[in-house]
Amino acid sequence: MPRSTAVSLPTDSLHTPATSRRGFLATAGRGLAACGLLSLRSPKAWATESPLFEISLAQWSLHKTLFGGKLDNLDFPGVAKERFGIQAVEYVNQFFKDKAKDAAYLGELAKRADDAGVKNVLIMCDGLGNLGDPDDAARTQAIENHFPWVEAAKRLGCHSIRVNAASKGSFDEQQKLAADGLARLSDYAKQLEISVIVENHGGLSSNGEWLAGVMKMVDRPNCGTLPDFGNFHDYDRYKGIEELMPFAKGVSAKSHDFDADGNETHTDYRKALQLVLDAGYHGFVGVEYEGSQLPEDEGIMATKKLLERVRDELAAA
Numbered sequence: 001m002p003r004s005t006a007v008s009l010p011t012d013s014l015h016t017p018a019t020s021r022r023g024f025l026a027t028a029g030r031g032l033a034a035c036g037l038l039s040l041r042s043p044k045a046w047a048t049e050s051p052l053f054e055i056s057l058a059q060w061s062l063h064k065t066l067f068g069g070k071l072d073n074l075d076f077p078g079v080a081k082e083r084f085g086i087q088a089v090e091y092v093n094q095f096f097k098d099k100a101k102d103a104a105y106l107g108e109l110a111k112r113a114d115d116a117g118v119k120n121v122l123i124m125c126d127g128l129g130n131l132g133d134p135d136d137a138a139r140t141q142a143i144e145n146h147f148p149w150v151e152a153a154k155r156l157g158c159h160s161i162r163v164n165a166a167s168k169g170s171f172d173e174q175q176k177l178a179a180d181g182l183a184r185l186s187d188y189a190k191q192l193e194i195s196v197i198v199e200n201h202g203g204l205s206s207n208g209e210w211l212a213g214v215m216k217m218v219d220r221p222n223c224g225t226l227p228d229f230g231n232f233h234d235y236d237r238y239k240g241i242e243e244l245m246p247f248a249k250g251v252s253a254k255s256h257d258f259d260a261d262g263n264e265t266h267t268d269y270r271k272a273l274q275l276v277l278d279a280g281y282h283g284f285v286g287v288e289y290e291g292s293q294l295p296e297d298e299g300i301m302a303t304k305k306l307l308e309r310v311r312d313e314l315a316a317a
Contacts, residue, residue, distance in 0.1 A: 131181030132167025208240030230254030
């Protein structure tokens with residue numbers, strides 16, 4: 001017999017049989033129970049002013065340092081604040097992939113962020129299967145694989161998990177499959193007041209028209225996009241940003257190279273950020289340095305300075 005979809009988790013575990021395929025997915029579409037899971041973060045007022053947008057740090061900017069063992073995931077929030085002067089962070093699940101159900105670990109991470117005065121914004125989730133997989137069983141398994149990360153995001157006080165919408169088939173077929181997986185995952189995440197946001201991250205997801213169409217099919221308030229300035233590949237990035245911004249719950253300011261004046265050479269940040277603001281977005285814009293010309297620390301600071309400069313210019317205009 002199908003079990004309840006309500007989420008009420010014990011303090012020593014972040015996962016429960018209530019999140020099973022039979023327990024949740026068989027009853028998807030029915031009324032969702034209220035969530036009893038509370039964040040471990042203490043309430044905090046993060047800013048007294050209202051800039052055009054806030055700046056966060058995407059953990060991937062330090063992926064070489066992290067993979068090289070020179071930085072521990074638990075220290076990331078403090079480093080963001082102390083080294084870069086950034087008070088909001090975006091995690092990547094690869095750097096604590098075995099900790100999604102570890103209440104003690106997540107409690108320590110939440111405490112370190114809180115002690116540093118740093119806000120946890122989201123968790124970028126990779127390697128969990130294709131939410132648009134053509135095989136029903138594989139798609140269902142991919143949905144379930146994200147459940148612990150939804151719960152971890154709630155524990156950390158994040159507003160979202162970032163997911164991928166990979167699929168196979170024709171343009172229309174992939175839209176329908178991705179929409180199905182995202183809708184079912186979003187219905188689960190709604191119980192925890194967590195959003196599911198999709199990045200343009202390769203395949204058809206890097207086609208702004210395709211991903212905007214998926215969002216319209218999903219049609220859930222807690223399902224949106226994370227437009228990345230640099231992941232549109234052959235697709236016109238400014239057209240893509242404009243198409244995805246109506247659904248945006250986050251923005252990733254991808255950077256690689258800079259000219260002598262401090263401008264990113266692949267993306268016109270003024271044009272891109274104007275599109276962001278034109279959509280009425282004033283949330284977090286994440287620094288995501290992925291270049292090789294500058295060391296990671298320098299690349300992060302170059303991106304942050306560019307965002308601050310353009311923000312000031314647009315505010316003055």
